[in-house]
Amino acid sequence: METPLENTLTTKAATPAGLQAAAFVAKALADENRLRIILSLTQGKKSVSRIVEELGISQPLVSHHLKELKRALLVNVERSGPFIYYELADQRIMTILMDLTGLATDLLTNRTAF
Amino acid sequence: METPLENTLTTKAATPAGLQAAAFVAKALADENRLRIILSLTQGKKSVSRIVEELGISQPLVSHHLKELKRALLVNVERSGPFIYYELADQRIMTILMDLTGLATDLLTNRTAF
DNA sequence: CAAACATATAAACATTTACTTATTCGATAT
DNA sequence: ATATCGAATAAGTAAATGTTTATATGTTTG
Numbered sequence: 001m002e003t004p005l006e007n008t009l010t011t012k013a014a015t016p017a018g019l020q021a022a023a024f025v026a027k028a029l030a031d032e033n034r035l036r037i038i039l040s041l042t043q044g045k046k047s048v049s050r051i052v053e054e055l056g057i058s059q060p061l062v063s064h065h066l067k068e069l070k071r072a073l074l075v076n077v078e079r080s081g082p083f084i085y086y087e088l089a090d091q092r093i094m095t096i097l098m099d100l101t102g103l104a105t106d107l108l109t110n111r112t113a114f
Numbered sequence: 115m116e117t118p119l120e121n122t123l124t125t126k127a128a129t130p131a132g133l134q135a136a137a138f139v140a141k142a143l144a145d146e147n148r149l150r151i152i153l154s155l156t157q158g159k160k161s162v163s164r165i166v167e168e169l170g171i172s173q174p175l176v177s178h179h180l181k182e183l184k185r186a187l188l189v190n191v192e193r194s195g196p197f198i199y200y201e202l203a204d205q206r207i208m209t210i211l212m213d214l215t216g217l218a219t220d221l222l223t224n225r226t227a228f
Numbered sequence: 229c230a231a232a233c234a235t236a237t238a239a240a241c242a243t244t245t246a247c248t249t250a251t252t253c254g255a256t257a258t
Numbered sequence: 259a260t261a262t263c264g265a266a267t268a269a270g271t272a273a274a275t276g277t278t279t280a281t282a283t284g285t286t287t288g
Contacts, residue, residue, distance in 0.1 A: 019149045021218035022211065026143040031276075035133045035140075048235060061277065063236055068275095073221040082234045082285045092217045096210065097136065103206045104135035107187040145246080162265055175247060177266055182245095196255050196264050 028072030033057060034065045035097065041075065042094050045087040142186035147171060148179045149211065155189065156208050159201040 028034060036055050040046060048066065052059050066086055069075045074093055075086045088094070142148060150169050154160060162180065166173050180200055183189045188207055192199045202208070 014153065016146075018215045018219055019153065020146050021222050022215040023144060023146040023149050025214055025218040025221070026140055026145075026149075029140040030137060030144040031140075032134050032137040033276085035137050039128065039133065049233095058278075059235070060237080060279085064276080067236085079285095084235060090217060090221065092213065096213050096217065099206065099210050099213065100139055101132045101136040103204060103210065104139040105132055107139070107204065108135050147246085163263090172248075173265070174249085174267085178246080181266085193255095198265060 025072055025074070028068055028074055029097070029100070031065070031068075033061070034069060037062070037065055037069065038074070038088065038093060038097055041086060041088045042097075045078070045085045047083040047085050049083070051086070139186055139188070142183055142188055143211070143214070145179070145182075147175070148183060151176070151179055151183065152188070152202065152207060152211055155200060155202045156211075159192070159199045161197040161199050163197070165200070 029038075033055070037051060040051055040054055046054075048059065048062055051066075052062050055062070066075065066077075069086075070077060074089055076089050078085045078087070143152075147169070151165060154165055154168055160168075162173065162176055165180075166176050169176070180189065180191075183200075184191060188203055189200045190203050192201070
């Protein structure tokens with residue numbers, strides 16, 4: 001079945017509920033530390049302490065941001081002994097992060113070319 | 115040239131500047147009213163008053179959000195007589211909005227399927 | 229049980245942000 | 259010039275958010 005962009009937008013995004021959901025997820029992506037966490041989780045399931053080590057930000061702050069990501073349903077949580085592992089809830093999160101970064105860098109680099 | 119997802123992430127997103135830029139753009143997308151404006155501009159260049167009519171939100175609020183979108187380089191502005199027209203600065207914004215909405219609705223609908 | 233470790237939560241604070249109401253600026257037309 | 263229309267800005271406020279420091283919860287091990 002053919003689904004041109006224009007069509008997909010009017011059928012999936014145009015609904016208030018769709019936009020509200022999108023804004024909710026976008027809020028979760030609207031912080032550099034959370035994007036760094038997401039990028040880190042791109043490599044697979046990781047414990048909180050592992051993320052803390054890799055990113056060099058405080059443990060309570062990492063916990064807080066993980067809570068936000070969980071609230072936005074972007075990560076799944078799993079306990080194993082004293083460790084708690086977080087993983088990305090959906091592969092598309094990586095794609096969106098990639099697209100977002102590509103667009104953002106292009107916009108900043110090439111200010112008038114579009 | 116082949117660019118698998120994993121590769122693209124590590125070359126385009128992994129840089130602090132890339133993530134910072136992505137977070138900046140994500141902030142601009144993290145509001146339902148701004149997403150409604152973007153969706154509206156999907157149909158093409160529009161004046162402020164036109165957006166106000168279509169979305170039913172106050173003129174100062176629309177102006178404020180347009181200012182934010184412009185700050186994030188997501189829209190271009192053009193004056194024509196007494197009217198000021200805004201248009202999307204890049205076509206990829208539509209794609210990202212679509213992907214974001216698709217992901218968000220799936221996450222909210224299907225809470226455990228992934 | 230106590231000590232040690234992993235993680236979450238609480239409290240407090242500063243900053244940002246969305247929104248409203250009121251006013252100003254800019255352009256056009258009479 | 260002045261009135262009118264489109265759009266931006268100012269001022270003010272309430273709410274949300276990111277961060278730090280301190281404390282609590284939960285799990286394992288001696």
